[in-house]
């Protein structure tokens with residue numbers, strides 16, 4: 295929820311949001327690597343792999359730490375402490391401002407600092423540590439951020455220097471250090487966002503694309519302009535967006 299500064303009332307923004315999947319495909323078709331396409335949330339359990347946060351190092355000093363409730367194999371709940379931290383972040387940025395030339399005799403000037411609320415957890419999935427921040431801004435904007443740390447999953451190699459590698463040979467990765475290759479891969483993170491902006495109904499997903507539009511002859515000194523074209527998704531399939539590939 296966000297508090298409307300004009301009315302003081304709380305307005306709904308989102309009912310529920312979570313990381314729904316983390317897809318990590320490695321791009322090496324050789325015997326020991328071709329099958330490495332990890333589903334880090336679905337197969338490993340992103341919440342289950344969460345690790346306690348280290349106070350003062352994982353979060354700033356003003357952070358408040360919260361417990362996490364987990365489910366054991368037999369269904370018994372159990373509590374682990376320091377699983378989530380909540381803190382206000384101020385990096386010196388401006389949230390909103392307006393200043394106007396005082397032609398009316400009344401100078402208009404207001405600046406609101408960009409203080410945001412961050413909720414953080416970290417999950418150690420094998421070699422990787424994912425840091426997930428949900429950043430809630432004063433203007434109602436929610437910014438999920440995913441940081442990646444830990445260590446790389448690497449492949450052994452007889453090479454110690456790139457000058458030993460024949461120009462025609464492709465390593466499926468980069469020689470990072472002596473005898474170590476980092477295989478080309480990416481991490482695709484998807485989110486489940488159940489939005490309830492100003493209530494549970496009448497919410498639509500709208501894709502707005504810019505499209506070149508020509509003016510008719512004699513209409514304007516301008517020949518063309520960019521038009522915003524709204525597309526309201528009627529089905530989940532309509533809402534699909536194709537990721538740009540080569």
Ligand SMILES: [Cu+2]
Nearest residue numbers: 446479480481
């Ligand atoms: Cu990676």
